Amino acid sequence: MKWKEVCPYNPKLNLRDAYIYDTTLRDGEQTPGVCFTKEQKLNIARKLDELGIKQIEAGFPAVSKKEREIVKCISNEGLNAKILALSRALKDDIDKALNCDVDGIITFIATSPLHLKYKLHKSIDEVEEMGMNAVEYAKDHGLFVAFSAEDATRTPIEDLIRIHKNAEEHGADRVHIADTVGAGTPQSIYYICSELSKNLKKAHIGVHCHNDFGFAVINSIYGLLGGAKAVSTTVNGIGERAGNASLEELVMALMVLYDVDMELNISVIKELSKMVEEYSNMPVPVNKPIVGDRVFYHESGIHVDAVLENPLTYEPFLPEKIGQKREIVLGKHSGCKAVESKLKEMGIEVSRDKLWEIVKKVKETREGGEYIDDKTFKKIVNELLINNRQ
The missing domain is CATH 3.20.20.70 (Aldolase class I)
Incomplete structure (x- = not known):
């Protein structure tokens, strides 16, 4: 488009x-x-x-x-x-x-x-x-x-x-x-x-x-x-x-x-x-228009849901055109689709109930002051899945 x-x-x-x-x-x-x-x-x-x-x-x-x-x-x-x-x-x-x-x-x-x-x-x-x-x-x-x-x-x-x-x-x-x-x-x-x-x-x-x-x-x-x-x-x-x-x-x-x-x-x-x-030696702000490292990052659940359907809903142009990249960031504003997308990247399928548990834990973890990188997310998922098996 x-x-x-x-x-x-x-x-x-x-x-x-x-x-x-x-x-x-x-x-x-x-x-x-x-x-x-x-x-x-x-x-x-x-x-x-x-x-x-x-x-x-x-x-x-x-x-x-x-x-x-x-x-x-x-x-x-x-x-x-x-x-x-x-x-x-x-x-x-x-x-x-x-x-x-x-x-x-x-x-x-x-x-x-x-x-x-x-x-x-x-x-x-x-x-x-x-x-x-x-x-x-x-x-x-x-x-x-x-x-x-x-x-x-x-x-x-x-x-x-x-x-x-x-x-x-x-x-x-x-x-x-x-x-x-x-x-x-x-x-x-x-x-x-x-x-x-x-x-x-x-x-x-x-x-x-x-x-x-x-x-x-x-x-x-x-x-x-x-x-x-x-x-x-x-x-x-x-x-x-x-x-x-x-x-x-x-x-x-x-x-x-x-x-x-x-x-x-x-x-x-x-x-x-x-x-x-x-x-x-002049750092570019992460939110600088066009070239900032995070100007194509998305966290809000409403945004992520739409971007996963069509990136142009919340991006003025596709980042790949200029050598940029899109990232879905997990945090307090994340919804089910964002977490589900991240799970698919890891090759993990979970039930709807378990997905909601992971979303809740992601929000709580971020609000507790911890940044949700891949390592932290994997830890959250593993702990919840292990607890579910016990």
């Missing part, structure tokens, strides 16, 4: 050319305390490529010599994905990226009044000129160029439109709305992207959303609704402060809820999540 057969009112969007540029290896690594090794970055890049991500932002070459070596190694790995690098709107940064053999760059400069006054100490005209010089220089060297207005959601809309039109005229292939501190709302992101799409002729619009208010994924979707084509993500939503738009949440929301097929190999999503969890 397909999702659209279960939920016939899900909207159909014309987003077939939408794509992801993943920044796990750059913005994800900027999570305080995270530092991937060369082999770890390569493994993540390979797995992102296996997933089918179109563009991978491999790093920030200006950071260090080691970073440049790693970015260059990823660029020469022969992946299907295009490899991008981050650079400030500086010639030296772009030269460092060029020496890494990348396919393109994301060059950025802040545009909000707050950043202009307290960080750059420059006027909007000065930073606009710096940005355009960077775009032009990179294009002259044959790179794919995305121009990113940092802190775009706190920049006056008239400035955003003018600067991004200017970037397009200087050859930018894509322009980014960077919601740098997650201050955008779905409505504001939609508005900015829709206004930009009215004013741009060829350049794609990309959205780069942070999760400070928990809006990163929905803001990214509203960016697409407003006319954006590209979305920035990180695996497990890692990144500075509260992180970035979660790759797995965005992909599955678009696929399941909006019927947008991005032609990705989603079977590797859980494996990719586990890899990044291990390398970043």
Whole structure:
């Protein structure tokens, strides 16, 4: 059974050319305390490529010599994905990226009044000129160029439109709305992207959303609704402060809820999540959407009864599709069908009366503070069956 057969009112969007540029290896690594090794970055890049991500932002070459070596190694790995690098709107940064053999760059400069006054100490005209010089220089060297207005959601809309039109005229292939501190709302992101799409002729619009208010994924979707084509993500939503738009949440929301097929190999999503969890040393909450270890676990008797008949009664999609698994957990909320299912796994048949005794004992044991794992369940069953024979 397909999702659209279960939920016939899900909207159909014309987003077939939408794509992801993943920044796990750059913005994800900027999570305080995270530092991937060369082999770890390569493994993540390979797995992102296996997933089918179109563009991978491999790093920030200006950071260090080691970073440049790693970015260059990823660029020469022969992946299907295009490899991008981050650079400030500086010639030296772009030269460092060029020496890494990348396919393109994301060059950025802040545009909000707050950043202009307290960080750059420059006027909007000065930073606009710096940005355009960077775009032009990179294009002259044959790179794919995305121009990113940092802190775009706190920049006056008239400035955003003018600067991004200017970037397009200087050859930018894509322009980014960077919601740098997650201050955008779905409505504001939609508005900015829709206004930009009215004013741009060829350049794609990309959205780069942070999760400070928990809006990163929905803001990214509203960016697409407003006319954006590209979305920035990180695996497990890692990144500075509260992180970035979660790759797995965005992909599955678009696929399941909006019927947008991005032609990705989603079977590797859980494996990719586990890899990044291990390398970043950032534990994924067990209830994290999509990839949490327990998001397809069921205990409540009402739920379990229905899931055993048809999993889609209490699951938005089948966990096997992304490498996840379903578990029936026994506890105080368990009913007969859950216990009966567990008994069948063990190859044990009992009478109806004995089944009720086991269910009662399971509830009592859990309420007594003991977790009902397989070992505990077997102990309960054996004790009751032995007592019944005596």
